Amino acid sequence: MAGLQLEKLEKRFGSVDVIKGVDLEVKDGEFVVFVGPSGCGKSTLLRMIAGLEDITGGTLSIGGKRCNDMEPRERGIAMVFQSYALYPHLTVYQNMSFGLTLNKTPKTEIDARVREAARILKLEPLLARRPSQLSGGQRQRVAIGRAIVRQPSVFLFDEPLSNLDAALRMDMRMEIARLHKELGATMIYVTHDQVEAMTLADKIVVLEGGVVQQIGAPIELYKKPANKFVAGFIGSPRMNFLDVRVTGVARGSVTVESPSIAPVTIDARGFAAGDRALLGVRPQYLKREGLDGAAGAVRGSVSLVERLGAETVVSFETASSERALAAIPQDEVFEPGSPVEFRFDPGAAHLFAA
Structure with missing residues (x-):
């Protein structure tokens, strides 16, 4: 596993500043959640860490290595998307093993990794099914399993539960919290749902307008908001x-x-x-x-x-x-x-x- 360091990180699209000098340290094994309203820059910041967006300014380090110009596959990260992004014609086993197969990982190692991830996520009975035969929660677990088998240094989650109903979201929150505890992995999670943020995070980063408004433990943000924006955003009903x-x-x-x-x-x-x-x-x-x-x-x-x-x-x-x-x-x-x-x-x- 590895920690991350963001120093004065910036992102511009043309003349529009989207991320405006973000400083952040994510410790090894920490669960950090980015929250904020739509358009605040949280998903863009996550995509910059993943290597899916170029960095305009500043420095991104993962495990002590500068990653600004590294390809996504070189960064030791795995990303779980909102849309699941599963191949419909492949089985659960094949979806989870696909990336390892492309990397020419030995078949015995692929099988061991897939079956261990399936055990962790309780997917063993579903390995022969295709995505169309799965519920939304099961598809999301397959997407997480695909990330686990890669054995990344850092897990990135981009609003992974937003397509699920309320009961399934609660179940999946518990699954992700259990997964973090079992793997001891560094995880960065983007959501607009503050219930997810408050229940999952070791540390919350509140963003607005591409600027970090406050960083702290969930209860700290609730009881000691740094400004009116944080006070109004954290807590339901709102302050x-x-x-x-x-x-x-x-x-x-x-x-x-x-x-x-x-x-x-x-x-x-x-x-x-x-x-x-x-x-x-x-x-x-x-x-x-x-x-x-x-x-x-x-x-x-x-x-x-x-x-x-x-x-x-x-x-x-x-x-x-x-x-x-x-x-x-x-x-x-x-x-x-x-x-x-x-x-x-x-x-x-x-x-x-x-």
Whole structure:
């Protein structure tokens, strides 16, 4: 296995900068997930690592070797695509062994590698079938098996579960997590699904506009977002951002309020009295009860109630005509149009420049 080093990596298509100087270290055996909205550059960055896109600037190293000008087959990587990319006329065994056959690997070694990958992925009963005889989840496992038999230094996954339904995605997430643990492999995984990112990653890289917004462990990004973009992108339902006015500043803390938010003091720096700001509070941290008098409070009127079983999501409109969400674990009764007040722990809130 091997680690990766990206130094000031850049990619331009004509006059358009797509990747803008990315610095990243991926340690040997680490599971790193690239996340971000469509068009943020995450798949382009993965394809640059794979050698499927030229590097405009900067340096890419795999296992300590500079790889900018190496052919994909020379980099010691294997890539699993969103579309499976299986040969329809070949059996599962033949699909998994195809690359090894092209490389003139001895037949006994091919057989040993394919059968070991089939054992790991529970594909032994399916080796004689063709892709048309497989489910979506089985096809994806074959695509992963084809990567395993190559014994790469680095596995690359480009949104491999996006074509599967919700139940299959959950099953395949568990399979990929188990595979990472069993192989101890270095894996880089691209997804727009933050549930996949939060459950699979040792480290998450959040991208927007070709720029790294934050790198960190999943819980770090959730609890300590570096900026408003990360705060809004990580977490579901997304974080509430409410307009407030700074009314007081002390050492290391700021007091804010608005027509819908009672005065509350937040740990924050870099603000002055009179500044406009955005108060960020996750829907899960808005509660009806159980907080003491030091808690902040936000008032509004109920506009929609979604009962999802494990939680109830209340959409409400604040006195400042802002839409906000509260995720309540209990199945409480809320009447549309009725006034409501939610309380929150100031220590769980964030303050961003407006």
